[in-house]
Amino acid sequence: MTIPFNKPYLSGKELEYIRDSVQSGKISGNGKYTKRCHEFFETTHAFGKALMTTSCTDALEMAAILCDISSGDEVILPSYTFVSTANAFALRGAKLVLADSMNTHPNIDPLEIERLITPKTKAIVVVHYAGVACQMDEISALIQGKNILLIEDAAQGIASFYNKKRLGAIGDFGCFSFHETKNINSGEGGLLTVNNPSYVERAEYIWEKGTNRSAFFRGEVNKYDWIDIGSSFLPSDIISAYLFAQLENIELIQKRRIEIWNHYHAMLKDLAQEGYFELPYLPDYATNNAHMFYLVMRSPDERESLLQFLQDKGVWAVFHYLGLHSSPYYLHSQHSQKKQSLPNTEKFASQLIRLPLFYELTDQQLNFICEQIRLFIKS
């Protein structure tokens, strides 16, 4: 048996909508399906303003431009994250200030943020790891009355909540990913949410190569012009057509993913209680969108042995982030300094293991994976 880590899922109408888009004769950006996706996110998800992008990386880059980051501005973010969280701000000359994770789970520790804020802090980027919310009230309180913008890297956070507030709708900006490995996908794809109304107009310019083309198409101006800096952030309507089919089935997809997650949890709970590993920690203020099921092993060696053991049985479990604070770019770039010690980041970097989780994972496959883990522990 070979069980991949991830497998993209066709929920039904993807190809039909793509055909419709192609036959409509307009497949560039901001077409029929782009508008349908925007409407979906602005109504059912209540985001201030939704702008489809070609990736979450692009959404983060738009957010960095909107923050007006310039050389020397400091941006606080977790070390335990994907490179795009950092790259978007590095591209604009920011000094990246890397914070440690919580001890209990990989999200950024608000106490770390408090320690790292200086008069030069321009923005804070939080990452809702595994779709589990960061402590948004504590973090918002830290920047209250200060000129600091808050960005949510909600790449993994679709359909998840912090105390009933939707992730991606809390900060000034939210950034989502529809990469093949995420719950809802279009191969590559992303979304910027602009929740602070004073940034909506500028976000549209940046999205459309720095022009007021969106306003032109709405008939608000009679010619369009170069207004601001920008780039080509909007995806082809074909991408949005694929995504819209997935969005229509989001409840079905989420229901199955949560079932799988709960199944893993039920089957592995006793081993966790016996102390062989930790299961994902879910704070009571956070919902679980079943983006990921992970284990935190007792040591790096045990993590390596379990990964190898599972791969030998055809199960593609994988590790995750290495910690940006120890990356060659971070250490050798302008930010270079001697390597910081971020113990919680290092623990998750060396001991966390992600198990296969995708819509079509069968109960039989799930049982097989859990049996193999049990075999490994008991051997």
Ligand SMILES: *Cc1c(COP(=O)(O)O)cnc(C)c1O
């Ligand atoms: C997937 C991911 C990204 C990047 O998303 P893309 O759509 O591939 O650009 C950024 N941040 C986090 C936390 C992610 O998980």
